[in-house]
Amino acid sequence: MENHEEAAPRRSRIARRVLIAAVTGCLVLGGTLMVLPWQPPDTEAPAPPAPGAQARAAVTTGVAAALPDLAALIGERETHLRRHPRDAESWAVLGAAYVEQGRRTAEPAYYPKADNALRTSLRVRAKGNAEALGGLAALANARRDFRAAKRWGEAALELDPKRWTTYPPLLDAYTGLGDWKATQRTLERLQGLRGGPAVMARAGAVFRDRGWREDAMAQLSDAAAGAQAPAERAAYLERVGQLAWERGDREPALRHFQEAVRIDPDQRAAQAGQGRVLAALGRTSEALSAYRMALAKQPHPQYALELGELYESLGLRQAAQVQYDLLRARVRGAAAGGADEELVLGVFEADHGDPQEAVRRLRVEWRRQPGIAVADALGWALHRAGQDEEALRYAVRATDKVHGGGVRSALHAYHRGMIERELEKYGPARRHLQEALRINPYFSPLQVRTAREALTALGEPSVEELPVMDAKAEAEAETETETETETES
Numbered sequence: 001m002e003n004h005e006e007a008a009p010r011r012s013r014i015a016r017r018v019l020i021a022a023v024t025g026c027l028v029l030g031g032t033l034m035v036l037p038w039q040p041p042d043t044e045a046p047a048p049p050a051p052g053a054q055a056r057a058a059v060t061t062g063v064a065a066a067l068p069d070l071a072a073l074i075g076e077r078e079t080h081l082r083r084h085p086r087d088a089e090s091w092a093v094l095g096a097a098y099v100e101q102g103r104r105t106a107e108p109a110y111y112p113k114a115d116n117a118l119r120t121s122l123r124v125r126a127k128g129n130a131e132a133l134g135g136l137a138a139l140a141n142a143r144r145d146f147r148a149a150k151r152w153g154e155a156a157l158e159l160d161p162k163r164w165t166t167y168p169p170l171l172d173a174y175t176g177l178g179d180w181k182a183t184q185r186t187l188e189r190l191q192g193l194r195g196g197p198a199v200m201a202r203a204g205a206v207f208r209d210r211g212w213r214e215d216a217m218a219q220l221s222d223a224a225a226g227a228q229a230p231a232e233r234a235a236y237l238e239r240v241g242q243l244a245w246e247r248g249d250r251e252p253a254l255r256h257f258q259e260a261v262r263i264d265p266d267q268r269a270a271q272a273g274q275g276r277v278l279a280a281l282g283r284t285s286e287a288l289s290a291y292r293m294a295l296a297k298q299p300h301p302q303y304a305l306e307l308g309e310l311y312e313s314l315g316l317r318q319a320a321q322v323q324y325d326l327l328r329a330r331v332r333g334a335a336a337g338g339a340d341e342e343l344v345l346g347v348f349e350a351d352h353g354d355p356q357e358a359v360r361r362l363r364v365e366w367r368r369q370p371g372i373a374v375a376d377a378l379g380w381a382l383h384r385a386g387q388d389e390e391a392l393r394y395a396v397r398a399t400d401k402v403h404g405g406g407v408r409s410a411l412h413a414y415h416r417g418m419i420e421r422e423l424e425k426y427g428p429a430r431r432h433l434q435e436a437l438r439i440n441p442y443f444s445p446l447q448v449r450t451a452r453e454a455l456t457a458l459g460e461p462s463v464e465e466l467p468v469m470d471a472k473a474e475a476e477a478e479t480e481t482e483t484e485t486e487t488e489s
Helices: 004-035 051-059 067-083 088-105 110-124 130-142 146-159 164-176 180-193 197-209 213-226 230-246 250-263 268-280 284-297 301-313 317-336 342-352 355-368 372-384 388-399 410-422 426-439 447-458 467-488
Strands: none
Touching: 051 067, 051 088, 067 088, 088 110, 088 130, 110 130, 130 146, 130 164, 146 164, 164 180, 164 197, 180 197, 197 213, 197 230, 213 230, 230 250, 230 268, 250 268, 268 284, 268 301, 284 301, 301 317, 301 342, 317 342, 342 355, 342 372, 355 372, 372 388, 372 410, 388 410, 410 426, 410 447, 426 447
16 A cells, blocks of 8 residues: 555646646647637528629629529619619619610510619719719610710719729720720720629620630630639630630530530520531531520520521521511510610511611611621621622621721621622632631521532632732722711711
8 A cells, every 4th residue: 555655746747747738738729719710609601692692793793693683683672772762872783683684585675674773873873873874884785875885884984994894884885886996995994903704704705806716715714714603604605605606616616505504594695506506516406496495585686587597498488487577576676675686687688588678777777886797787788789889898897807807707708708709809709708618617507508609609710810909909998988987977
């Protein structure tokens, strides 16, 4: 049995060990608590933003928003404004949401609502209201009133030059007006203020219009990879798919369109894109189904035109006529909502209706918005109406890199080649028809066949075809068109 003298030192050693262990445990626990984020007791991790908040973040920065989230935001703001009708910011947000809803659904009835909400915001707060001015610019772009969009956008920019969300609507306006110097200058200012997916996507659109396809693809691919919200990512993937389609890369285009629809089932532009690609792949029944699904939820006149032409290429004239009637009805509906769809109607009339009527409509469009798409459409309508000398001036404008027509469009090259063929400019005609089929050998189910037949009829070039004369004639045509544009302005 041990004595008290031996037991006392042992108890002292045990006590010291217990104390050391306790201190060590406290230090470890303290270190762990320092590393872990502090949370107040009885709280959970923060919840993701509500659908309305997600849509608000999207529409106020000019990016795509999911349709269910948009509906939630609209309902929430309408309820709020019934109680607080003097909230100018909420009126501006509601107006921007109506614009996006109208654009996503191709329902122009939302545009008068947007106009009323945005102007109410300005009445409530007349000074310093850049949000409402930017919303009116976006609304004008959606209605294809690019001059009004420029006016509203520049007014918003004057109020706050560092507000980056003002710049994207201005880019759309300058592009629609064919003002490429202003477009480039505005993009550079935007890039100096902001980076990220939304700005990359805008840069990609500008690069595409300038013919810089690889740069455009890189920007849009990076935008899609960096986008956080599914609807935004799907919108960028649709544009990547469109770029791939424009250069005839069918399988990659189809993959991008399909992924966009998988991420956002309401991405109807991607669904229509699937229709184009599937038709080019010979998967006709799937193509028809894709177009029908797109039109069921977003009855855009352009989709109706494309589906009608696909039916026509299959010899189904009655089914094509149904789509053409839908096109006309949608253009009338757009006009009732203050939106301008005269461009697609003019294109339709040139090929399937009254070319003289197409010329009349497109001349008005050219005075309102002298962009590249209108130049190409007007040139083609003039050709179909038998006015080929004048037609060539606009076709040159649409394909002239110096004046902004740098976009690599198979359709534009085809139109120019056919006009030149009619004018017996066989060398340039052959060159541009070959270019059209080289850019995208599937660009149209109807016109690809015509392009191939025209090339076959032209045969091989002769030694009498002198490119130097073609270049001179081209320069003269460019000068005439430039002078005419300045006169009309």
